[in-house]
Amino acid sequence: MSSVLYDAPGPRAKRRNILFSAVFLVALAALLWWVFNALQDKGQLEWAQWKPFFGGTEAWSTYIWPGLRNTLKAAALAMVIALPLGAVFGIARLSDHAWVRVPAAIVVEFFRAIPVLVLMVFGQALFAEYTDISSDDRPLYAVVTGLVLYNAAVIAEIVRAGILSLPKGQSEAAMAIGLRKGQVMRTILLPQAVTAMLPVIVSQMVVIVKDTALGGGVLTFPDLIAAVSPMSSYYGANVIASFTIVALIFIAINFALTTFASWLERRLRRGRRSSGPVLDPKGASVGGTMGTGAGGGAGDLGGMN
Amino acid sequence: MRRSSGRHTPGPRHAEAREIVFDFLEGYDLLGAFWVTVQLTLLSAVGSLVWGTMLAAMRVSPVPLMRGFGTAYVNIVRNIPLTVIILFTSLGLSQTLGVTMGAADNFDTQNFRLAVLGLILYTSAFVCEALRSGINTVPVGQAEAARAIGLSFTQVLTLVVLPQAIRSVVGPMANVLIALTKNTTVAAAIGVTEAALLMKKMIENEAQLILISAVFAFGYVCLTLPTGLIMGWVGKKVAVKR
Amino acid sequence: MKLRKVTAASAAALVLALTATACGGGGDKDTKGSGSGDGKTITVGIKFDQPGIGQKTPQGYSGFDVDVAKYIAKQLGYKEDQIEWKESKSADRETMLERGDVDFIAASYSINDKRLAKVDFAGPYLLAHQDVLVRADDDSIKSPADLNSKKLCSVTGSTSAQNVQDTLAPKAQLQEYPTYSACLSGLQNKAIDALTTDDSILAGYAAQDAFKGKFKLGGFKMTNENYGIGVKKGSDLKAKINTALEKMVADGSWQKAVDANLGPAGYKNEPAPKIGDIKS
Numbered sequence: 060m061s062s063v064l065y066d067a068p069g070p071r072a073k074r075r076n077i078l079f080s081a082v083f084l085v086a087l088a089a090l091l092w093w094v095f096n097a098l099q100d101k102g103q104l105e106w107a108q109w110k111p112f113f114g115g116t117e118a119w120s121t122y123i124w125p126g127l128r129n130t131l132k133a134a135a136l137a138m139v140i141a142l143p144l145g146a147v148f149g150i151a152r153l154s155d156h157a158w159v160r161v162p163a164a165i166v167v168e169f170f171r172a173i174p175v176l177v178l179m180v181f182g183q184a185l186f187a188e189y190t191d192i193s194s195d196d197r198p199l200y201a202v203v204t205g206l207v208l209y210n211a212a213v214i215a216e217i218v219r220a221g222i223l224s225l226p227k228g229q230s231e232a233a234m235a236i237g238l239r240k241g242q243v244m245r246t247i248l249l250p251q252a253v254t255a256m257l258p259v260i261v262s263q264m265v266v267i268v269k270d271t272a273l274g275g276g277v278l279t280f281p282d283l284i285a286a287v288s289p290m291s292s293y294y295g296a297n298v299i300a301s302f303t304i305v306a307l308i309f310i311a312i313n314f315a316l317t318t319f320a321s322w323l324e325r326r327l328r329r330g331r332r333s334s335g336p337v338l339d340p341k342g343a344s345v346g347g348t349m350g351t352g353a354g355g356g357a358g359d360l361g362g363m364n
Numbered sequence: 365m366r367r368s369s370g371r372h373t374p375g376p377r378h379a380e381a382r383e384i385v386f387d388f389l390e391g392y393d394l395l396g397a398f399w400v401t402v403q404l405t406l407l408s409a410v411g412s413l414v415w416g417t418m419l420a421a422m423r424v425s426p427v428p429l430m431r432g433f434g435t436a437y438v439n440i441v442r443n444i445p446l447t448v449i450i451l452f453t454s455l456g457l458s459q460t461l462g463v464t465m466g467a468a469d470n471f472d473t474q475n476f477r478l479a480v481l482g483l484i485l486y487t488s489a490f491v492c493e494a495l496r497s498g499i500n501t502v503p504v505g506q507a508e509a510a511r512a513i514g515l516s517f518t519q520v521l522t523l524v525v526l527p528q529a530i531r532s533v534v535g536p537m538a539n540v541l542i543a544l545t546k547n548t549t550v551a552a553a554i555g556v557t558e559a560a561l562l563m564k565k566m567i568e569n570e571a572q573l574i575l576i577s578a579v580f581a582f583g584y585v586c587l588t589l590p591t592g593l594i595m596g597w598v599g600k601k602v603a604v605k606r
Numbered sequence: 607m608k609l610r611k612v613t614a615a616s617a618a619a620l621v622l623a624l625t626a627t628a629c630g631g632g633g634d635k636d637t638k639g640s641g642s643g644d645g646k647t648i649t650v651g652i653k654f655d656q657p658g659i660g661q662k663t664p665q666g667y668s669g670f671d672v673d674v675a676k677y678i679a680k681q682l683g684y685k686e687d688q689i690e691w692k693e694s695k696s697a698d699r700e701t702m703l704e705r706g707d708v709d710f711i712a713a714s715y716s717i718n719d720k721r722l723a724k725v726d727f728a729g730p731y732l733l734a735h736q737d738v739l740v741r742a743d744d745d746s747i748k749s750p751a752d753l754n755s756k757k758l759c760s761v762t763g764s765t766s767a768q769n770v771q772d773t774l775a776p777k778a779q780l781q782e783y784p785t786y787s788a789c790l791s792g793l794q795n796k797a798i799d800a801l802t803t804d805d806s807i808l809a810g811y812a813a814q815d816a817f818k819g820k821f822k823l824g825g826f827k828m829t830n831e832n833y834g835i836g837v838k839k840g841s842d843l844k845a846k847i848n849t850a851l852e853k854m855v856a857d858g859s860w861q862k863a864v865d866a867n868l869g870p871a872g873y874k875n876e877p878a879p880k881i882g883d884i885k886s
Contacts, residue, residue, distance in 0.1 A: 063507045064525065065426045065517040072426070080429045087433065097461045101795050107816065117664040172588040173581050174546035176560050181577040184567050187701050194698070194707035265443065272445035276553055276784065279695050284447060288785045289655040289662040295816025296790035298455055306444050306452075313443035455788055459797040471757065471779045555762060555782035565763065568697060 098299075108297040111290070112304050118290060126275070126286030127308065133199060133271045133282065137206035138264055144207065145214025150244065152219050163215075170212035176273050179205030183278050198281070202274035206267055213266075217259050221252035254327050261320035265313045272309075283308065389579070397562040398583050404476070404548040404558060405587070408483035409541055415484055416491025417526070423496055426517055434492070441489040446482070446550045453482040454554040471555075479551035483544065490540050498533035499525055531602045538595030542588045559583060648684045650675045651694030651702055651711035651836075655785060658810015658867045659714050667691050669810065671712040671833075673863035674731055674854070678710070678835065681850035682843075696764070700724045703838050710843060711836035714807055717884055727834030728847035731860070733876040733885060735827040736766050736774075737805035739812060741793065742822045747800060750826050753778045756799040759789035766803045774828055786811065793821065800824070804831050809873035823873070830885040848881045 068076055098104050111118035151163035170178070183201035186192050192200055225248055233247040275284030283305055291301045422434035441449070457463040458478055465477035502525050510524040549560035563580045567573060652671050653660035660669040672691075679689050694702050694713050702708050703725045716734070717727045738758075740747050747753060753775035760767040762782040770778055781798060783789055790811060792798035801808065805823055812821045835851070837843045854860045855878040864875045879885070 063504050064424055064511075064520050066511055068426060076427050079427045083427065083429050083433070094461065101460045103460060121662065121664040168589065169581075169585065172542070172585045172592075174549045174560060174584060176546075176549040176552075177563060177577070177580055177584065180560070180564055180567060181573075181581075184573045184577075187705075188573060191705070194692070194702050194705065269443075269445040272447045273550070276445075276447040276451075276550075279693075279698055281693070284445070288787065291785065291787040292655040292657055292811075293661055293663055295814055296787040296794070296811075298785075298787050298791045299460060302448055302451060302455065306448050309445055309448070310440060310443045314439065317439070317443065451784075451788075454783075455791060459792045459795045462797075469779065471781045475781070552762075553784060568763070 103299050107295065108300040111294045111297070112300065118294070122286040122290040123283065123304070123308070126281060126283040129199070129280065130268070130271045130275075130282040133202045133206065133274065133280070134264070134268045136199075136203045137210060137267050137271075140203070141207045141210040141214055141267075142260070144211040146218050148211060148215035149218025149222070152215065153222060155240070167212045167215045170208045171216070173209070175205050175209045175270050178208050179274060179278055181205075198274060198279050201278060202271060202280045202282075205274075206270055209270075210263060210267055213263060214260065217256055217263070218252065221256040221259075222248050224255060225251055257327065258320045258324035261316060261323060265316050265320075268313055268316070269309065392562060392566060394559075394562065394579070394583075397557060397559045398587070400476070400556065400558040401545070401548050402587065404480060404483065404551055404556070405541075405545045407480045408487060408544055408548070411480065411484035412487035412491050412540075412544070416488035417495060419488055419492035420495035420499070421521060423492065424499060424521070438489045438492055441486060442493075444486075446486050446547055447553055449486050450479060450482040450550050450553050453478040453485075457481070475551075475554050475556050479548075479554060479556045483547060483551070486547070487540065487544050490543070491537070494533045494536040494540055495526075495529060497536070498529035501532045502528045534595055534599030534602060538592055538599065541595065542591055545588050545591065546584065647688045647690045648679050648682065649690045649692055649708045650679065651692050651699065651708040651713055653695075653713045654693040655787070656714060656807050656810055657814050659807055660712070661810075662693075668867075670732070670806070670863055670867040671714065673867065674835075674851075674860075675710075675712040677854045677859055677863075678712075678847050678850045681853060682846060699836060703836050706838060709837070710847065713836075714804060714831075715834060715836050716804070716831035717834040721836075724839065726837050726839050726841060726844050728837060728844045729834035729851055729881065730832035730879045730884060731835065731851050731854075732806060732833040732864075733879045734804040734806040734831040734833060736769060736802065736829040736831065737808055737826050738800040738802045738824040739793065739808040739821050740800045740824060741796070742820055744799065747824060750774050750828055753800060753802075757781065757797070759783060759792055759798040759801050760803055761786055761789070764803065769829060770802055790817075805873065806831075806833075806868060809868045813868065813870035813873075818870075832879065832884045852881060 066072070095104075102108070106114075148163050148167055151159050152167060154160045154163070179201050182204035183198065186197050186200050186204075222244075229247055229251065230243050233243040238246065271280070271282055272284045274280030275282035275286075279285070287298070287301045287305055291298045294301075419434050419437060422430040423438070425431060425434075454475065458465075458474065465474055465481070467473035467477060506524055506528065507520055510520045515523065548558055551558055552561035552564070555561075559580060563576060566576050570576060652667065652669070652675060654662040654667075656669065658669055660667065660671040676686060676689065679686070692702075692708055694708065694711050696713075699711050699713065699715060700721060703711060710728075714734075715721075715727075717730060721727075738747065738753065747756060753770070754777040756775075757779045758770055758775070759781045760770070760783075762784055764782075767780055767782055770776075771780060781789070781792070783792075786801065786803070786807070789798060789801045793801050801811075805825075805827075808823055811817065812823065835847050837847065851860075854863075860878050864873075868875065
């Protein structure tokens with residue numbers, strides 16, 4: 060696609076591109092050199108800072124792995140609970156009855172508007188004060204509650220946008236052959252919408268994984284981020300090294316997820332073309348995120364938290 | 365100024381003029397905290413729009429190295445939790461690299477600016493992706509016609525493609541902006557006293573848990589809902605009719 | 607056709623993720639017996655990230671608070687392997703005791719009126735003071751007043767930070783981080799001039815191998831912090847723990863624990879406080 064924006068480079072353009080590349084490379088190298096030097100200067104690259112991670116498995120088994128396990132547990136739980144909840148609300152927003160549609164819309168818009176962190180802090184205080192969940196589980200409950208409330212609202216929007224992105228003809232044809240409303244939704248609309256939604260939902264998973272970090276950073280959830288605190292205090296305040304390792308782990312997990320998402324997207328798009336259903340071609344060209352067209356562009360919600 | 369928002373300086377006593385229910389707000393600079401949130405949001409929004417557009421331009425540019433950089437940047441930054449990025453601005457940039465943002469002697473200002481920088485670095489990855497998907501919606505014929513009349517890459521992009529792309533991404537951009545507003549809560553990690561930090565302090569010190577949460581929830585709804593509505597309206601207004 | 611395949615694939619991925627986390631999750635709870643049972647376990651709240659006081663290490667837990675807690679548990683009739691350690695962060699401590707999540711807390715927990723309204727304290731068992739940690743070659747901070755022109759660091763929301771702002775050095779620049787480690791790295795990098803909190807905690811950091819000779823304590827004694835063992839309000843543990851603490855001081859174990867954990871940084875401890883003697 061991008062190649063549409065410029066012609067195949069001729070000799071002059073080639074020279075210019077090489078020049079740009081060279082300038083950019085020099086700038087990039089200078090930046091990296093500056094960072095490297097400063098780190099070296101402040102002793103951040105000394106082996107002692109990094110030894111715990113590359114010189115043995117202690118740090119991994121004592122701090123990182125237990126934290127990572129909690130991160131993954133919270134993310135998985137949040138996803139599993141938020142998915143059906145979000146689907147219900149998304150479908151409820153499309154209901155013909157105002158008494159279903161309006162409350163659902165209010166709930167969804169409300170929870171989309173509030174920061175996850177605020178929801179988590181609220182959950183933490185609520186569980187501490189009004190329930191007898193033990194302190195072992197309380198932070199997990201708080202984190203999962205916050206993630207579920209927010210992400211269910213986001214998934215509701217994704218589901219709604221997914222269903223709205225289907226051509227009207229689909230439900231009209233289904234009605235015409237005498238299916239009831241529930242049947243239309245269940246047998247015609249949802250199966251098609253799910254195909255379109257899957258990539259977005261997978262990338263929403265990335266958001267959830269990242270957002271668990273709020274639990275460790277600000278609440279007392281013993282996740283990967285929280286593991287940095289006892290780890291760096293034990294290994295002589297190697298905060299930069301510790302956070303770098305943690306960031307790399309997050310990148311690895313999320314990169315795997317996004318790669319899976321784009322693989323899924325490619326597969327689904329290919330499948331769609333070959334089986335040739337009547338899908339709005341514009342919707343497909345937006346890059347599978349069903350983004351800009353339908354439902355006020357809820358698709359791109361997937362990207363950010 | 366920012367620091368004072370979290371402290372217990374007992375405010376003027378107008379107990380009789382005030383509803384008993386809202387007594388717990390006394391002594392807290394609620395509006396000040398939300399004002400910091402608004403400032404963080406607006407400054408980061410402008411910054412990430414600029415840097416995000418540059419990244420998008422790099423990602424579609426004819427120079428392979430720039431394309432690679434853009435792709436790498438987006439894929440790395442997008443996958444790191446914002447908390448880590450914000451902490452890196454303070455621990456890495458300020459402490460280690462000595463980037464004090466022109467406020468070496470004032471931690472309040474410095475942290476605020478670092479938080480804005482962190483938010484820009486993070487949000488621009490999403491702005492870039494939104495713009496890129498917008499570029500994809502511009503019909504191929506537009507760019508081809510522009511090239512046919514002899515425009516260069518920069519001209520094609522800035523005169524023909526981007527103006528149309530930006531119009532079509534108002535919706536997704538609204539979502540990015542709303543997310544950004546909410547993401548400013550993370551600035552609390554380096555001690556910027558915005559609304560979420562004040563909320564945490566208030567919950568620790570006061571008893572009215574539900575009321576405090578409701579007040580802050582209302583505050584964020586006030587900030588984000590109008591953004592969504594206005595941007596939605598703008599999006600419909602400027603949409604390219606095809 | 608395609609849909610079914612994809613759904614199956616994602617379902618499989620989900621199940622995989624769930625089982626992976628589930629087998630990690632199970633099996634490490636439901637065994638805590640609160641209340642002093644016989645032959646059961648006792649749950650103790652400590653800090654996990656304060657070397658010298660309470661630190662999680664690959665070999666287990668170490669620090670002065672940990673040693674005190676072990677001694678108390680022994681006097682209460684528990685073996686070392688019957689102690690269940692739990693992290694009690696500063697903001698969580700009262701709640702954990704009130705709800706019975708832990709039997710007692712030894713986590714640099716200083717006694718004050720606000721806390722006394724919610725929980726009971728045994729002890730005190732250590733008299734600490736708010737102090738500053740500075741670079742060993744920095745001679746410009748000789749009194750608390752010198753801090754006014756300096757950059758201070760402490761953890762977010764701590765009383766030490768509040769003290770500095772309110773009374774000790776109102777003009778000082780204060781950086782708040784989520785952890786002391788972040789402050790220390792700033793101190794090393796000269797982005798920060800002094801780290802302030804209790805001298806016992808500072809001594810624990812300064813005693814670490816990585817920091818030998820790099821930092822020194824100011825020795826200002828800016829406040830009195832009476833470390834107590836937190837127990838649930840009205841708990842009969844208070845009297846038993848007091849007896850244990852008296853015994854610990856009497857038989858010399860107390861001094862041994864102080865020397866072993868805080869000594870290497872040249873920390874001069876106050877004499878063991880008398881039970882109930884809270885210095886204000």
